[in-house]
Amino acid sequence: MRVPTPKKVGAALAFAVAAAGIATYSAMDVLMKGLSITSGAYSAVLWRSVVGVALLGTIFVLRRRPFPGRAALKLHALRGATAGFSVLLFFWGLVRVPMAQGVALTFLAPLIALYFAAALLGETIRRAAILGSIVASLGVLVIAAGEVQGHASTAHVLGSLAIFAASIFYAYSLILLRQQAQVADPLEVALFTSVVLGGLLLLGAPWFAGLPTTAQLPSIGVAAVLGSLSAMALAWAYSHAEAQVLAPVEYTAFVWASLFGWWVFHETVSLYTAGGAALIILGCVLAVRGHAAPAPQTEAAA
Template identity: 65%
Template sequence: MSAASSSLRAFLVAGAGIMVYTIMDAMMKRLSIDSGAYNAVLWRSLTGAALCAVVFVAGGRRWPAWAVLKLHIGRGVAGGASVVLFFWGLARVPMAQGVALTFLAPLIALYLAAFFLGETIRRSAIVGSLVASLGVLVIAAGEVQADASTQAVLGSLACVAASILYAVSLILLRRQAQAADPLEVALFSSLVMGLMLLPAAPWLGAMPAPSQYATLLGAVVLGTASMMALAWAYARAEAQVLAPVEYSAFLWAAVSGWVAFGETVSLYTVVGALLIVAGCIVAVRRRVPAVQSEAGA
């Protein structure tokens, strides 16, 4: 398989992972509204770790080496803090707005990839990111104008903080996915998040209500599937190629928010979404070098 075909395949798998993750976001928003972001993330992480551990042990997998385990811990901590902040914010703002604000993460990730991974940032990736960021600004302006309550502002700030930590986790995911298979990545992501949150359980924790079991299980299954898809994709393509696919989450968030919570999408949001899609197309565009004939070689 050529490098271009491999990158495209990874991009499509990552896109599917983002779609599934956004549907999970809607389930987690419901859980966060009902019982708080801490409990929603805690129980999703512990349940997900338990389910992955069963498959991991049954498959005769070995405990990872310390170098790989450090990657798992680093990404789990960054991802765990990001997830709690994001769902805390998402419980206070419309899904489209919360997800739009996290689009800062791929932009930050492009430059973190250059700094930590030594990747070369192509001009098309920079231009595409600028176009997409303009779309984010348009969406944010429209949502802030529609609702500038204190809770909405705090929720927006939490989502922005989450995006910074998520950018770090995206870069670590690239290294993590190259050192471990998707199941191991999903297991340790959930395990580290759960263990990080568990010490506060005596003060903040509460058992989920029976009526929440189905939603919690659905969030676990979809979240695990998404993590495995993203790990598979990031093991096969550069972070700067895959980072812009995060923008597609806005479209799924708008649909999920409307279906699950009756949230409407403004004209600002539509214009911003078009800019984001255009930015994604520009960012992933890659010049294909001419193939020289090897006849007679």
């Protein structure tokens, strides 16, 4: 069963909603980084997912939505697991690197998704995609050079590698999201991705997680609300406008990460990080010009 085609709205409105979704997600990143520092990424993601399921599940029930079919459930399970690895690696790494640098490395996901699409969906890799990959790779090398020049600690390097690995898992989740969009609406996708993610994390909770403290509960609750609002806003925007129209808004996350990192964690953005981010963004633009780009940041961290 295919999801009905949404009613068309202006591209400007869709762009504005997507921009708001990115800003909201960036604010959630601040809370999640703080929670990951105090209790570990595993616990932070687990309890945010549990609260997210409660919020989205309530909406799902109140709207009397039908339970998804077998095909949809298989996609939800696979993407939930993939997104789970991505989210855990990202927040584990984000504890160890500045927010701006971590977000810059996630911009590789759209490019990696192009190669997954070629391998899994039979799409053709164009010369522009290869050129974009080369330019973006130079951006990663610039960021790495900054770590060498700044005598980065082992933890800093490991954090960067974890976020790079998270981008690979996230890129695969983008391919799954394309398939999910054919059989489920944004609410169902966000809810069941969180259900799978939370369920898998609960299995390891006795060994890897701890109960949240009373002081952490407000941050967990707000993070879950912000994550859910962001997922719904971005899903709505991408259902009403082409990805190539909205793709540039994704890169505003770097601005928000820089501002929030400076304001909350007193982080600074090095010239290496700024230059590397610019090259990665340029590579993505070169790779997807003239064609719709995969939509990063949509519900991946539901």
